[in-house]
Amino acid sequence: MRILVHDYSGHPFQAQLSRELARRGHQVVHSTCTAYVSGKGDLAGSTAGLRFVTIGDGVRLRKDAYFRRLGQETRLGLELARQVQREKPDVALLSNLPIPVLVVTAAVLKRLRIPWVLWHQDVTVVALESFAAADVARSMGMAAKVFGAGEKWSARQAAAVVVIADSFVRVHEEWGTADKVTVIPNWAPLDEIVPVSRANGWSAEHGLNDVRTLLYSGTLGLKHDPELLVRLAERLRGQGSPVRLVVVNDGPAVPVLRDAAAARGVDLTLLPFQPYERLPEVLGTGDVLVVLLDPGAGQFSVPSKTLSYLCAGRPVLGLMPADNLAARLLRQAGSAVFPPRESALDAAATWVREVLSDPALAERLGKESRALAEREFALEDCASRFEAILRTSAGGTRHRC
16 A cells, blocks of 8 residues: 555654554655654654655744644645645545644545545544633633534544544544544554663763653643642652752743742753654653643543653653543553642652662562553554554555555
């Protein structure tokens, strides 16, 4: 088959799937959006049958300017649709698209009669409704209705839908699309994100070899309440276990973290997203890795950073809803999950202090994290299931290669 995979975010495991599909003999074009700022996977290299392309080059998204961003994302949808039209795939697989990009692309692909599969990573309407309930922006209530309708319409146009957790099925039952849904949990690349020594090249470069660190790496929006990280570090200092808070991120949370750390006297190292090939060293530098997830995300978001943390073989603290799939994975690995709110920080700090003061416990938790990743993240079965879905979706539209 000729397959176009578009992952708007540029995450590692989507690129790994494209490499595996190419290894199986398919001609794969892997597309990402350079305008979206996040930690990226390995989006280069010479793999037979695989080519990497982008959209959004030169575009700077204004996340805080909602109407301008709507226009930008509409144009990105048109750019992606034109890219698919040029590549003429037998089938496309679309992941992590903002709703305007998704709706525009779905409409054009419908006109072109190119079948496509929705890889549904987040139920966007749920996040927007939580924003509206929290009064983050008055416009969010109306946006939730409009975007929710667009998300549902797009799902109905897809030849098939892949969701990342059983909880998504209920949403698709409400939308009338459950009959074409397959559940395939996310994973992380075991061969790319591997455990490394706590003292490594990256930790030495940043003066962190002999410093106890609490580390967060990944996207971090204001809805996550980034100040929780600073207040957690402050609690640890109050319990007699001072740490250096290390945050690897680009975005609106950076000045919030800087100001909060200065106001509370918390040692903070702020760094931009690092090259993907350094990610094992980055994660290996954390004595404890932290995941932060907004309470409204609940069952409909699985932060990919959690999966990378498990691959890295480190103790992990989750400040997230207890019913999230990632929270269940952390508990299986023996790590800890607490609600993402101020009242839980004392208990969370106590758990971190126990890990920091007991090297044997920290080593055991790290090994359990990696062992769980090796049990759960085998690529072979996931790739076979995607391959079957793509083949069925392509149906009679396939061209001769």
